[in-house]
Amino acid sequence: MRTKILGAALAATAALSLTACGSDSGSDGSKGDKPAMSVSGADKSTGAITLDTTKDKPDLVVTDTDDKKYDLVKETKGRPVLLYFGYTYCPDVCSTIVADMAAAAKKLPKAEQDKLQMVFVTTDPARDTPKRMREWLDAQGGQKVIGLTSDFATIQAAAKPLGIFVEKPKKQKDGSITVSHGAEVVAYSPKDDKAHWIYTAKSTAADYTRELPKIVKGENP
Numbered sequence: 001m002r003t004k005i006l007g008a009a010l011a012a013t014a015a016l017s018l019t020a021c022g023s024d025s026g027s028d029g030s031k032g033d034k035p036a037m038s039v040s041g042a043d044k045s046t047g048a049i050t051l052d053t054t055k056d057k058p059d060l061v062v063t064d065t066d067d068k069k070y071d072l073v074k075e076t077k078g079r080p081v082l083l084y085f086g087y088t089y090c091p092d093v094c095s096t097i098v099a100d101m102a103a104a105a106k107k108l109p110k111a112e113q114d115k116l117q118m119v120f121v122t123t124d125p126a127r128d129t130p131k132r133m134r135e136w137l138d139a140q141g142g143q144k145v146i147g148l149t150s151d152f153a154t155i156q157a158a159a160k161p162l163g164i165f166v167e168k169p170k171k172q173k174d175g176s177i178t179v180s181h182g183a184e185v186v187a188y189s190p191k192d193d194k195a196h197w198i199y200t201a202k203s204t205a206a207d208y209t210r211e212l213p214k215i216v217k218g219e220n221p
Helices: 008-013 093-105 110-115 130-139 152-162 205-215
Strands: 018-023 034-039 049-056 061-064 069-071 081-086 117-122 145-149 177-182 185-188 194-199
Touching: 049 152, 081 093, 081 152, 081 177, 093 117, 093 145, 093 205, 117 130, 117 152, 130 145, 194 205
Parallel strands: 081 117, 117 145
Antiparallel strands: 018 034, 018 177, 049 194, 061 069, 061 145, 081 185, 185 194
């Protein structure tokens, strides 16, 4: 199954990826996570895809990793934003994406690092406590990544208008847990607070490093 797409141009230029991950450990996910499946399109481009239809930020008022209220629209107004939906028990995709974004951000000038908002919204809120998210994000080098959680319905509703597939975690007969979610990173311009670009799971740290200097200025990479 593929994620929904943002606009006709995106449909023509990129097939977005869906990640479904399983956990061997039952309810707490503390051991041996493994991927259940991965579906990718044929497009080989790894850098940012410019969208032909912009999207507003989700009206998301949730809880951050300090257990404090966080209003996404208010807190990120006028700032460049990278928004990603994932979860900490993900075996490889989520940690790679967060690590790549964080590594690239650290190469920006200090003033631009301070402006850029990298936001991680959990798709597995039952297990991803604020404390666990903070520890996991820091372990990926994402000390400046903002971790957010809420009830699952709120998270799914925030992802849907962006065309990002988020499915409720499912416990399998063997006790493992499968969490299916889109692997896209949505990038917002500081000029109008709208999504103009999207990265896929194929994007690399080099892609972010090359393109973030323009994105933080609201320019096409």
